[in-house]
Amino acid sequence: MSxxxxxxxxxxxxxxxxxxSEEGHGAWECAACNRAFRLKFLGLLARGVQRADDGGDAA
Structure with missing residues (x-):
């Protein structure tokens, strides 16, 4: 893993x-606004998945 x-x-x-941050993996602190936040990778999207607003006829 990279x-x-x-x-x-x-x-x-x-x-x-x-x-x-010392809170663990994915946790970050901003010195400018004094906030802490966490980033989390959710996963990859499946290929070929189309959203409801993609393509189709607009009637």
């Missing part, structure tokens, strides 16, 4: 001053 992915900016304030 290195863990790191976020480029805080999802709350947009600042780039992020540090890994």
């Amino acid at each position: 290195e863990r992915a790191a976020p480029f900016y805080c999802p709350y304030c947009g600042d780039e001053d992020l540090r890994p």
Whole structure:
């Protein structure tokens, strides 16, 4: 497995001053807005899955 992915900016304030948190894997802290958040990989989407709004006739 490769290195863990790191976020480029805080999802709350947009600042780039992020540090890994001591809370564990996927946890990050933003020094700019003093918030902590966790990132989690949910999985891969299956190929060939189409959304309801893709294609079809618009009547």
